[in-house]
Amino acid sequence: MERDYTPVSAPEDPEIAFCIRKVDSGIFTPLLSTAEIGTRFDISMPEGYFTFKPSRRPPVFVATGTGIAPFCSMVRSGVTGFTLLHGVDSPQDLYYQLKLEPVADLYVACISSEHQSPSEYFRGRVTDYLKKHLPPAKYDFYLCGRREMIREVTWLVDERFPGSLLYSELFY
Numbered sequence: 520m521e522r523d524y525t526p527v528s529a530p531e532d533p534e535i536a537f538c539i540r541k542v543d544s545g546i547f548t549p550l551l552s553t554a555e556i557g558t559r560f561d562i563s564m565p566e567g568y569f570t571f572k573p574s575r576r577p578p579v580f581v582a583t584g585t586g587i588a589p590f591c592s593m594v595r596s597g598v599t600g601f602t603l604l605h606g607v608d609s610p611q612d613l614y615y616q617l618k619l620e621p622v623a624d625l626y627v628a629c630i631s632s633e634h635q636s637p638s639e640y641f642r643g644r645v646t647d648y649l650k651k652h653l654p655p656a657k658y659d660f661y662l663c664g665r666r667e668m669i670r671e672v673t674w675l676v677d678e679r680f681p682g683s684l685l686y687s688e689l690f691y
């Protein structure tokens with residue numbers, strides 16, 4: 520059984536850390552969540568290209584759920600000066616908020632569920648926030664998370680933010 524995971528730790532950290540959501544209908548994560556401490560897993564060398572590329576355009580990070588992982592890693596490696604939108608169903612899923620909010624130029628928690636959420640959160644999806652509140656300009660967009668979010672934000676960037684660059688990492 521093989522699954523992909525993105526570390527939240529930085530390459531230079533002495534230990535590797537992950538943020539993994541248990542998918543009840545899944546195969547691997549229910550096993551992982553009940554594995555005894557000491558259970559052995561094989562981990563291959565890291566692969567992929569979703570890394571921070573400094574440029575003159577302001578970076579906008581957009582994550583859904585555990586898609587926050589690569590941005591934690593980038594921040595641990597010293598990246599600052601970014602806008603971060605984190606889209607989740609409810610505030611309890613705002614992983615790493617306390618670490619990310621203080622170093623972001625702008626941190627926006629987008630809560631999509633109907634339930635009552637504190638007023639400091641944006642009520643809606645990350646796409647709603649981008650449409651209504653991100654000023655028109657050329658940005659470097661970094662997207663990580665669900666396929667639907669990546670598809671919708673890609674369309675939106677084409678439409679509203681011409682001249683921007685877009686990097687994406689699809690989790691599921």
Ligand SMILES: Cc1cc2nc3c(=O)[nH]c(=O)nc-3n(C[C@H](O)[C@H](O)[C@H](O)COP(=O)(O)OP(=O)(O)OC[C@H]3O[C@@H](n4cnc5c(N)ncnc54)[C@H](O)[C@@H]3O)c2cc1C
Pocket residue numbers: 522523524525526537538539540541542544545546547548549584585588688689690691
């Ligand atoms: C490049 C890459 C990096 C990834 N990094 C992470 C990570 O850091 N943390 C993490 O939690 N997952 C990450 N994933 C997703 C991960 O690889 C697994 O798909 C996930 O853990 C589910 O595995 P499973 O065997 O339990 O479920 P599966 O049996 O593989 O899938 C069951 C169903 O659950 C859906 N599903 C998969 N992930 C989720 C999810 N998070 N929420 C809701 N439904 C889901 C699948 O689309 C499928 O329909 C990453 C995927 C990729 C491709």
